[in-house]
Amino acid sequence: MPTLFEKYNLGKMQVKNRVVMAPMGFSHTDADGAYSDRQIEYYVDRARGGFGTIYPTATMVTTEFEYAPMPNILSNYGQGARFSILIDKVHQYGAKVVSQLSLGLGRVSFLDPFTAPKAPSAVSSFFFPDLICTPFTKDEIKFLVGKFGYASYLAKSAGADAIEIHAYGGYLIDQFLTPLWNVRTDEYGGSLQNRLRILYELQDIVKQNCGADFPLIVKLTLDHTLEGGRTLGEGIELVKELDDKGFAAFHLDMGCYETWYNAVTTVYQEDGVQLYMAKACKEAGIKTPLMVQGKLGDPDLAEKVVADGIAEMVLLGHPALTDPEWANKAKHNQKEDIRPCIGCNECINVNLKNQHFSCAVNPKVGMERDYALTPAKEDLSILVVGGGPGGITAALTADERGFKDVKLWEKADKLAGTLNAAGAPEFKLPVARYVKYLNRQVEKSNVQVSLNKEATAENILAENPDVVIIAGGSHPIIPKLEGAGAIPCFEATKLLLDGDCPGDTVVVLGGGLVGCETALHLERCGKKVTIVEMLSDVLLTVDHARNNDLALRALLDASKIDFRFNSKLTKVDASGVTVEKDGVEEHIPADALIYAIGYRSEQNLENALLGKVKKVFTIGDNVVPAKIIDAVHQGYHTIRLIEELEN
Numbered sequence: 001m002p003t004l005f006e007k008y009n010l011g012k013m014q015v016k017n018r019v020v021m022a023p024m025g026f027s028h029t030d031a032d033g034a035y036s037d038r039q040i041e042y043y044v045d046r047a048r049g050g051f052g053t054i055y056p057t058a059t060m061v062t063t064e065f066e067y068a069p070m071p072n073i074l075s076n077y078g079q080g081a082r083f084s085i086l087i088d089k090v091h092q093y094g095a096k097v098v099s100q101l102s103l104g105l106g107r108v109s110f111l112d113p114f115t116a117p118k119a120p121s122a123v124s125s126f127f128f129p130d131l132i133c134t135p136f137t138k139d140e141i142k143f144l145v146g147k148f149g150y151a152s153y154l155a156k157s158a159g160a161d162a163i164e165i166h167a168y169g170g171y172l173i174d175q176f177l178t179p180l181w182n183v184r185t186d187e188y189g190g191s192l193q194n195r196l197r198i199l200y201e202l203q204d205i206v207k208q209n210c211g212a213d214f215p216l217i218v219k220l221t222l223d224h225t226l227e228g229g230r231t232l233g234e235g236i237e238l239v240k241e242l243d244d245k246g247f248a249a250f251h252l253d254m255g256c257y258e259t260w261y262n263a264v265t266t267v268y269q270e271d272g273v274q275l276y277m278a279k280a281c282k283e284a285g286i287k288t289p290l291m292v293q294g295k296l297g298d299p300d301l302a303e304k305v306v307a308d309g310i311a312e313m314v315l316l317g318h319p320a321l322t323d324p325e326w327a328n329k330a331k332h333n334q335k336e337d338i339r340p341c342i343g344c345n346e347c348i349n350v351n352l353k354n355q356h357f358s359c360a361v362n363p364k365v366g367m368e369r370d371y372a373l374t375p376a377k378e379d380l381s382i383l384v385v386g387g388g389p390g391g392i393t394a395a396l397t398a399d400e401r402g403f404k405d406v407k408l409w410e411k412a413d414k415l416a417g418t419l420n421a422a423g424a425p426e427f428k429l430p431v432a433r434y435v436k437y438l439n440r441q442v443e444k445s446n447v448q449v450s451l452n453k454e455a456t457a458e459n460i461l462a463e464n465p466d467v468v469i470i471a472g473g474s475h476p477i478i479p480k481l482e483g484a485g486a487i488p489c490f491e492a493t494k495l496l497l498d499g500d501c502p503g504d505t506v507v508v509l510g511g512g513l514v515g516c517e518t519a520l521h522l523e524r525c526g527k528k529v530t531i532v533e534m535l536s537d538v539l540l541t542v543d544h545a546r547n548n549d550l551a552l553r554a555l556l557d558a559s560k561i562d563f564r565f566n567s568k569l570t571k572v573d574a575s576g577v578t579v580e581k582d583g584v585e586e587h588i589p590a591d592a593l594i595y596a597i598g599y600r601s602e603q604n605l606e607n608a609l610l611g612k613v614k615k616v617f618t619i620g621d622n623v624v625p626a627k628i629i630d631a632v633h634q635g636y637h638t639i640r641l642i643e644e645l646e647n
Contacts, residue, residue, distance in 0.1 A: 503591020
């Protein structure tokens with residue numbers, strides 16, 4: 001029976017295990033698109049962490065027709081030389097490097113709202129629907145193929161162990177493969193064979209430049225999960241067509257930009273969400289080795305994928321961000337110490353804002369050298385007030401730096417704060433895993449924890465710490481409503497912690513992230529739920545990744561939740577609530593009312609301590625109600641720089 005941590009031969013490439021760091025966009029390139037020092041250290045950190053194969057981010061082979069915003073570029077010797085440094089450093093840890101080469105974005109280009117993108121056909125641009133794409137000429141296609149071949153030569157010369165064709169996800173090559181986006185009438189359009197022509201030409205040019213036996217992988221989307229896109233049945237026919245064509249492996253994927261939450265999964269999907277495609281391939285008799293991805297961060301599940309013969313290699317994307325030591329920890333049975341991905345996709349959210357690459361729960365991502373911790377320079381006693389994600393991160397970071405006296409006070413009877421509520425719904429399992437992970441790390445540390453400990457200026461001053469980190473969180477906003485209390489009223493966070501509320505019909509006041517997730521949770525508890533929102537839609541004020549937004553909206557669309565938009569809840573009575581829209585009142589029957597209209601911060605404790613304690617800092621929701629990424633990063637960096645910071 002195959003195992004996850006055994007050697008495996010993928011074509012002529014022997015890998016030390018079957019754990020692969022998947023390719024992901026990365027915004028820290030050098031100005032010319034070459035691999036930067038930050039990128040190199042980022043990939044080396046994962047090789048050091050035990051990943052047997054490393055995929056750097058998708059690499060453009062030319063910028064002749066579109067600018068490369070985040071992927072690297074491999075079109076000249078200088079870029080190849082930088083790539084060789086990355087490869088050499090990764091090889092020193094026994095890992096192999098696969099260079100994923102791309103022709104570009106095509107119709108999903110998102111940088112220029114004024115110039116029509118180049119694409120296979122004159123179809124609508126995804127991000128700018130009024131722009132109709134300009135079709136590539138046949139000469140331009142030949143130019144792209146030639147550039148792809150030269151890039152493969154540069155990659156092999158730099159020491160890459162394999163090449164992958166970036167032919168998935170609705171990107172440019174996949175647009176050629178898909179009738180929805182390819183309506184050409186020449187030899188590159190029409191029949192499946194014609195649509196595959198560009199893929200075969202790319203395969204041939206790689207063989208010419210790298211040799212017939214050089215491992216060549218192709219990444220394919222078997223199911224676009226989009227009406228008019230490729231269905232799973234059509235995807236199986238596609239891989240059947242390619243099965244005997246000499247590819248070293250099929251790297252399977254699902255979704256596209258229209259259903260981006262399937263292509264880049266979120267907190268809301270189940271583990272192993274993409275495995276059905278691999279199973280269908282095996283049932284169809286596909287002989288080419290399969291590489292699979294999609295929420296496989298649970299080591300037991302990853303092991304089962306290989307042991308059961310579902311696929312030959314397991315790719316981890318975001319789990320490789322959250323914990324570069326994933327492979328080593330899984331191999332040495334330290335699974336409880338793997339920092340889990342919480343599916344928030346802040347890594348994507350910050351990238352699309354043109355900010356540096358980041359991760360909500362791992363502040364060092366992309367800044368491995370810059371944000372590394374150093375041993376404590378002073379013998380400081382540190383008191384952290386509040387055991388949410390920011391407070392726990394601050395305390396653990398202080399312990400990691402070697403501060404000897406680190407205390408963590410939490411007023412509740414357990415750690416993790418509102419994360420306990422955030423991870424309560426059954427569709428938020430990744431957050432619940434993160435809560436478990438944080439508790440495990442605190443238990444293993446030297447941090448002195450006091451639960452049920454309310455912090456006041458008096459008892460803090462009596463403790464006489466050198467540093468106080470205030471991470472007590474924010475307070476829910478409770479509106480003043482006429483008749484409030486006529487039916488049971490609950491604040492959403494407390495309700496999620498309690499798990500349920502009385503009655504069969506419930507109104508949720510507020511259509512933000514907390515309100516929507518609470519409504520979905522209550523519906524799954526068997527309630528009839530109505531969301532009342534003053535704005536014209538749900539989630540309008542939420543700052544989260546586009547794919548998470550799409551995934552949550554898909555859950556709401558599939559639910560039976562009722563919505564009252566542009567509506568104000570005016571009063572409560574014994575039979576329900578009254579809402580007003582455009583001057584017209586409507587009574588909604590309800591057995592309970594849930595408040596989910598936001599949170600407010602306060603800095604009273606900080607003000608009471610300033611000038612009386614050597615250093616006082618407030619982080620996370622105590623500053624402004626925000627997100628996990630803000631709390632975790634502020635906790636980490638405050639302690640990382642504590643000797644340098646002043647009030």
